[in-house]
Amino acid sequence: MNNRENMLFLVKFTYMKKFETSHKTVLGLFLILGMIASVACSKSDTSNTMGGTDGPGANEVFIQGMNFSPSSITVTAGTKITWTNKDAVAHTVTSSTGLFDSGSMPTNGTFSFTFADAGTYAYKCTFHPSMVASVTVK
Numbered sequence: 001m002n003n004r005e006n007m008l009f010l011v012k013f014t015y016m017k018k019f020e021t022s023h024k025t026v027l028g029l030f031l032i033l034g035m036i037a038s039v040a041c042s043k044s045d046t047s048n049t050m051g052g053t054d055g056p057g058a059n060e061v062f063i064q065g066m067n068f069s070p071s072s073i074t075v076t077a078g079t080k081i082t083w084t085n086k087d088a089v090a091h092t093v094t095s096s097t098g099l100f101d102s103g104s105m106p107t108n109g110t111f112s113f114t115f116a117d118a119g120t121y122a123y124k125c126t127f128h129p130s131m132v133a134s135v136t137v138k
Helices: 003-041
Strands: 060-064 067-069 072-075 079-085 110-115 119-124 132-137
Touching: 072 079
Parallel strands: 060 079, 072 132
Antiparallel strands: 060 067, 079 110, 119 132
16 A cells, blocks of 8 residues: 555545444434433323323312213212313313303313202213213212
C-alpha cells in the first residue's frame, strides 16, 4: 500500500466508525424513547373511565365503562345515593317511574337522590337505554 491508499483507507475507516457510532446512538435513543412511551402509555386501570378512585364507596354508584357500578344496590329508607359519571360521555340517571331524573351529567358530574320509601326502583340512562340498574330500599 502506498501513502495515498493508506490515507484513503484511514478516511474510509474513520467515516465508517463515525457512521457506526452515530447509528448506534440513534438506535439507542429510539429504544429509550420507545421504553418511555411504553411505560407512559400503560396503566393498571384498563377501563375507559375518568377519575381517580378504584370504585364507589357506600351509598355511591359510579357510571363507568357504559355501566352503572354497582348495577344493584340495597339501602335502608332515608338513604341518599350519589351517582358520579366517570365516563368521557354524558349520561343520565332516570327512574323508570319518573320519580327522579338527573338530567344530562357531564364527565365527573354528580347526582344525588334520597330514597324515603321501601321498594325497588329501576332506572336507566336515557342516552344509552341498555344501561339499566336498580336501587332496593328496605
